[in-house]
Amino acid sequence: MLEKAYDPKPVEAKWSKFWLEERLFEGQAKSDKPKYSMVLPPPNVTGVLHMGHALCFTLPDIIVRWKKMQGYNTMWLPGTDHASIAVHNVIEQSLKEKGLSRDKVGREEFLRLAWEWKEKYGGVITEQLKRLGCSLDWSRERFTMDEGFSRAVNYVFVSLYRERLIYRDYYLVNRCPRCQTVLSDIEIEHQEVKGHLWYIRYPLPGTDEAIVVATTRPETMLGDTAVAVHPDDERYKKFHGKKVLLPLQNRLIPVITDEQVEKDFGTGAVKVTPAHDPVDFELGKKHSLEQIIVIDGLGRMTEAAGEEFKGLDRFACREKVISKLKELGYLVKLEDYSHAVGHCYRCKTIIEPYLSWQWFVKIEPLAKEAIKAVEDGRIVFIPENWTKTYFDWMYKIHDWCISRQLWWGHRIPAYYCQDCHQVMVAMEKPAACERCGGTVVQDEDVLDTWFSSALWPFATLGWPEKTEDLKVFYPTDLMSTGFDIIFFWVARMIMMGLKFMKEVPFKEVFINGLIRDLKKRKMSKSEGNIIDPLEMIDKYGTDALRFTLASLAVPGMDIALSEERMAGYRAFANKIWNASRFVLMNLGEEKTGSDDQSLSLPNRWIRSRLTRVIKQLNDSLKNYRFYEAAETIYHFIWHEFCDWYIEFIKPELRQGNKNTRAVMKDVLDKILKLLHPFMPFITEEIWHHLPERGLSLLTESWPEASNQWLDEEAEEAMKFLQDLISEIRTIRAKNQLPVKEKVHLWISDQGESRRLAGPHQEAIRLLAGVDKIEYVTEMPASKNLLKGVASTIEIGLQLARSVDSQPEMERLQKELAHLEEDLAKLLARLENPDFRQRAPQAVVTEHEQRRQELQLKREKLLKNLSEMKEL
C-alpha cells in the first residue's frame, strides 16, 4: 500500500536507475517501428544545470516519451560541448591562483590540465541532467572533442578549405584583450555606453587653418593615417588634396574624400585609423592607406604609439592623450555622447578591433542553401515568427571568423612551412613541406566552439563513416532550443547539415522562451535572482518542476517563474498519489474486466470525458502547446476524476460493484499513462502498484481515444446532478449548515429530475449532506424551507428546525440581479433585427435557447422569493 503522502526522493532515485538498467531510453538501430530522433543541445562541460536547461530539456522529453508510447523507435542523443573559451578561462584562472600562466606552463601541460579538469568535472552536468528524468540515450553519449568527433571536425575543415569555402586573411577582427582571443561578430554584445565625443584640431601646416575631427576614441588618433571628408562638403573643399598635421605624433596625413563620410556627424570630418576601426579599415583598403597598429592584443599601446604612450593600457592612454592635447591646445571641446560599444560575451570586457591573420568561413554559399531550406518548408520554426528573425540575420550575414587564440579546442589542421611559408591544410600533419621539403609547424589556434557544434546532428551519429545510426536517425525530427542561439548554433547546423549530408539536420525547430524571474529579468548570478532547478527538485520533486515548466511554456513567450506555482504542482502530485491510494484500497489484487452494457452513469461519464481529454492532449502536444496539455490533464485529474468521479462512485464501491471497480482501475491506468510524459516518476511508481502492470509505462501504449466511449447523454445527466449538488452546497454554506446536519430535499419536478436523480440518491446524500429526497409537483410552504433553483428546477431544503430566511433571500436576490443583467444583454441582442438577419442561424438558435433557460430560471427565482416573503 502507498504511504499517506508522496515523497519524491526515493521514487526518483529508484526509477532513474531502473530506466537506465532496463535500457528503456535506447534507440534501436534495427527496428520495424517508425523512428523519432533528436539530439540534445550539448550543455557546456563547465556548466551547471540552470532553469534554462531544465525548460529546454523537459519539453522535448515530454514529446519523446509521448512518441515512444505511441510506438515510435525514439532516440534522443545526449552529450556535452567542450566550450573552448569557457574551459580555457577556468584553467587560466586556476593557473593564476598558483602564480602561473598559460605561457609559463606551455601548451602541452595546459591541455593536460584541461583534460584532467574535464574528466573530473565534465560529468557534473550530465549527472544533473539525469535528475530531470530526461529519456536520453546515454549509450550514444558524445563529446565534441572525443576522437571521432574531432576527426569529423578536421574532415569538415579540410573539405571546406579545398572548396575555397575556408580561407585565411589579414583582417580587422574583434578581440577580447582579457580572454586574449579574437571573437566572431555575433560573440560581441553591444551595450549602450555613456561616453564623450572629443573634438580635436588637426592643423594645416603653414596656415592658421585646421580641420576639427570628432571621435569617441581619442587614443586611436595615434594610429591615424588620414582625415576623411565628404567630397561635396563645401566646408572642407579647400582641404582637398592637402596634408594636415597629426598632433602628438607630428606626422603629416592626407585629407581624403569619400561618399561614406556622414556630413552630419560631429564636424563632418573624421579621423581614419585603418588598424583600429572596422569602418576605417574598409576606408583604408579603398584608399590604400597605411595600417599602423598602436594597440596590441592585450589592449596596450605599442611602440608605434610613441615613446610617451608605449606600454600604457588603452584607457590610461586615452586620459593621457586628452590631457596632452589639452595642454598643447589641440582639444577644441567635448560633448556627452552615448553610443553602442561591443563587449565580450564571455567576460564583458570592451572588445578591441584587431588587425591580424585569421581563418574565415565564406558564408554566403552556405547561407543561401540554409535560407532555401526554411523558405520551402523543409525546416519549420515553432512559433513561426522566429522565421523572420532567422531570415533577417541570414540575409545580412558576414563571413565567419573561426580561429581563436586559445589552446583548448580543435586545433586548426593547417600547417606552415618554416622555410618557404607554404600553407598546407590536411587531416594529418605532413612530414615535410610539400613544396620545399622544409619543416612544418601546425597553426597555433583552435576553432570557434560553434564550428564543431554545427556538426552535432550528424557527427554524433558517426559521420563521416556511413554508420547504421546515421542512416536510421538522420535527419532528426525536432530541435528544441532557446532563441538566443538561433544564430550561433541553429543556423550553422542547418548550413553544415545541408552542406555535408545534403539534407536538413532537423525538420522542426521548437524555440522555447527564456526563463526570467518574476520581474521578467533574465536570471543571472550577478543579479542574484537565480532559481536553481536542483534546489527546486529537492524541495518540490522533479515531477512538480517538470509540470510547472510545461504549464508555463506558452510558445513564443518568456516565462516568469514563480516558486508558488511549483508548490501548487507538488500538491497536484500528492493529489494523484492519494487518489491512487483510494483506488488501490478499493481494488485488491483481483483481475477485473467490465461489462460495458450495464455501466452506471458516473462510469459512462468519466469514460466519455477521458476520451475527450485524450483527443485534446494529442492535439495540444502535436502543436507543442505544452501549457494547454498540462492544464487539460490537471483539470481532468483533479476536478473531474477526483472531485466528482471518485466521490460519486463511493456508494457503488460500497455495494461491491465490480463494473465500477473495473472502470475506476482502467481510468486510473489511462490517467497514469497520459500523465507519464509530464510526471514520469510518480506515474511509474503508482502504476507498478496496479494489479495488472508491465515492465514500464514507457513500453506501454498511449491510450486511444475511442469514439464509442463518447456519451453525450451521460455528460448532460452528470451536468444536471453537478448543478443540483452545487446548488444544495451553496444554500448550505450561505446558511451555515454543518455537514452533520442532514436536510430533507424537495425537488419540484416529478419527471425528468426524478429520472436523472433517482438512481443516485446515495451519491447526492453523500455529496450534499441530504438524508431524504422527495419529488413533488408543488413546493410545500414551510418556515423551515430554504429554496433555490438548480438548472431550471426548483429545490427546497427542509430543516428540522426553523431558520432565518433572510440570508437565503439575499442570496436569491443577488442571483436574480445577475440573471436579469445577462438576460437584458441577451434580449437587446435578440431584439436587434440586424442580428437575426446577419448572425449565423446556429448562433441565433443558441441565443434563443439561452433566453428560454434564463427566463425559466427567473420565474422560479421570483416564485421562490415571493413565497419566502409571504411566510
Add this chain to the structure above:
RNA sequence: GGGCGGUUAGCUCAGGGGCAGAGUGUCGGUCUUACAAACCGGAGGUCACUGGUUCGAACCCAGUACCGCCCA
C-alpha cells in the same frame, strides 16, 4: 534608428469575433474513513487608451502610451 513580444482578477498567466477563464492569494465554513500539500462555498474585471470595421470586438484593423527583449 529597425524588428519582435506584452498590457485581461491582488499576483502569475491562459483565451482570441457570439455567457470573462485557470492557478495562486484573499474571505467564510469543514479534521465528510484517499488526500488539511485536503474538502465545500463566496468575493474579486472599464480585458492599457483612442478611433475604425462588424448585427456583435477583450479578440480584427489603424494609431497612442507604457513595459520588456533582439538587432544596428
